[in-house]
Amino acid sequence: MIPAAFEYVRADSADAAIAALAEHGDDAKLLAGGMSLIPLMKLRLATPTVLVDLGRVTDLSYVRDGGDHVAIGALTRHRDLETSDLLATACPALRGVAAEVGDNQVRHRGTLGGSVAHGDPASDLPAVLLALDATLVARGSGGTRAIPAADFFHGFLETALAPDELLTEIQVPKAAGGWNYQKFNRRAQDWAIVGALAVRNGSTRVALVNMGATPVRARAVEAALAAGASAADAAAVAAEGTEAPADLNGSSEYREHLARVLVRRALEAAGL
Amino acid sequence: MQISITVNGVAQTHDVEPRTLLVQYLREASGLTGTKIGCDTSSCGACTVLFDGESVKSCTMFAAQADGGTVTTIEGLAPSSDEMHAVQQAFHEEHGLQCGFCTAGMVMAAAGFLAENPDPTEREVRLGLEGNLCRCTGYHNIVQAVLSAAKKLQGAR
Numbered sequence: 001m002i003p004a005a006f007e008y009v010r011a012d013s014a015d016a017a018i019a020a021l022a023e024h025g026d027d028a029k030l031l032a033g034g035m036s037l038i039p040l041m042k043l044r045l046a047t048p049t050v051l052v053d054l055g056r057v058t059d060l061s062y063v064r065d066g067g068d069h070v071a072i073g074a075l076t077r078h079r080d081l082e083t084s085d086l087l088a089t090a091c092p093a094l095r096g097v098a099a100e101v102g103d104n105q106v107r108h109r110g111t112l113g114g115s116v117a118h119g120d121p122a123s124d125l126p127a128v129l130l131a132l133d134a135t136l137v138a139r140g141s142g143g144t145r146a147i148p149a150a151d152f153f154h155g156f157l158e159t160a161l162a163p164d165e166l167l168t169e170i171q172v173p174k175a176a177g178g179w180n181y182q183k184f185n186r187r188a189q190d191w192a193i194v195g196a197l198a199v200r201n202g203s204t205r206v207a208l209v210n211m212g213a214t215p216v217r218a219r220a221v222e223a224a225l226a227a228g229a230s231a232a233d234a235a236a237v238a239a240e241g242t243e244a245p246a247d248l249n250g251s252s253e254y255r256e257h258l259a260r261v262l263v264r265r266a267l268e269a270a271g272l
Numbered sequence: 273m274q275i276s277i278t279v280n281g282v283a284q285t286h287d288v289e290p291r292t293l294l295v296q297y298l299r300e301a302s303g304l305t306g307t308k309i310g311c312d313t314s315s316c317g318a319c320t321v322l323f324d325g326e327s328v329k330s331c332t333m334f335a336a337q338a339d340g341g342t343v344t345t346i347e348g349l350a351p352s353s354d355e356m357h358a359v360q361q362a363f364h365e366e367h368g369l370q371c372g373f374c375t376a377g378m379v380m381a382a383a384g385f386l387a388e389n390p391d392p393t394e395r396e397v398r399l400g401l402e403g404n405l406c407r408c409t410g411y412h413n414i415v416q417a418v419l420s421a422a423k424k425l426q427g428a429r
Contacts, residue, residue: 002293004291005291006290007290008273008334010336031334034332034333035314035332038314038332038334039314039332041291042312042332051290053334053336053337079326103317103403103404104384104388104400104402104403105317105320105328105329105381105403106329106403108327109328109332109333187405189315
């Protein structure tokens with residue numbers, strides 16, 4: 001399958017990428033690792049007329065200690081997250097969930113920023129950013145702004161990013177407590193049919209993958225835990241407030257069942 | 273657009289359309305048909321090659337993204353024409369293939385994996401090859417072959 005023809009622009013800096021976006025507007029699409037975009041282009045579900053390749057913007061690939069948070073360049077690959085010594089101590093949940101994305105080949109190319117900016121509710125990593133209240137830094141022709149993870153995901157493949165904005169950094173609060181991610185799929189490499197993440201960082205935070213048009217926090221579970229409920233009792237309300245999709249992999253009801261089971265397992269494995 | 277890629281140690285320059293996928297480039301411009309197109313949706317791993325030493329699915333990468341880089345395909349893995357790479361040798365000895373369609377991708381994925389994890393457990397090998405499908409379901413011997421290659425490569429160190 002061959003994508004529709006496009007004009008290829010290679011950006012050698014973040015500024016060059018933003019200038020290209022400003023010039024081409026809605027017709028342009030940013031290419032990071034390409035693990036989500038290229039399959040869509042091959043199916044011609046995405047047909048950008050200008051593709052701005054960020055592959056040479058190497059200064060947006062880093063994992064740095066930012067004091068109370070870890071600062072991660074948007075073009076940092078999953079492979080670099082799953083092997084990061086800093087994340088092993090400062091945010092093991094992010095490191096561990098990165099290792100669950102796709103397969104080795106995908107993790108060698110795919111980036112954190114690309115995954116987040118794509119806005120797919122079945123992606124694994126947005127769950128970590130939501131659960132830990134990460135901050136996403138975007139830069140556009142109008143300047144730089146910080147977007148809380150809770151305000152970033154707007155809908156299926158829709159985010160808060162403006163057409164001329166580039167996601168540059170993701171700031172994830174340090175969280176060294178217990179965590180667990182339950183990813184349910186039929187083949188090892190597949191997207192989650194449902195995923196459930198529990199992270200203990202002071203309070204216990206729970207996020208769900210593929211239980212709506214965006215990744216979501218399981219607020220009812222968190223509230224139940226805060227009120228003293230057991231893991232099993234709290235998990236029973238895991239599907240509250242969700243709008244689980246129905247597709248070939250399962251009905252909404254099946255996903256709601258999975259959410260309850262996976263949240264219980266995640267909470268128990270995280271030490272609750 | 274003009275791109276230059278070092279493929280199996282040989283510098284090559286070609287004019288390509290930007291939408292040319294790396295696997296097309298390798299098979300059609302470089303004439304290296306050992307790399308297979310299987311699912312064409314980045315699921316099966318038959319198109320796996322090494323890009324700058326790391327395994328990638330060449331059906332889900334534009335040739336333009338590899339410009340200036342180094343690609344190793346199954347044709348370039350063996351050290352010489354009369355000596356196989358340890359992973360190839362192990363697939364031969366352990367009968368790590370049936371129909372052979374997934375083999376080039378499996379061997380490249382395994383070679384890349386062992387470079388990152390030279391002493392893996394069986395479970396790590398299975399996880400390391402999760403991006404490669406064998407429709408003959410001959411996984412057992414493939415995993416044995418990778419474990420055997422790991423031992424050989426360690427012995428050679």
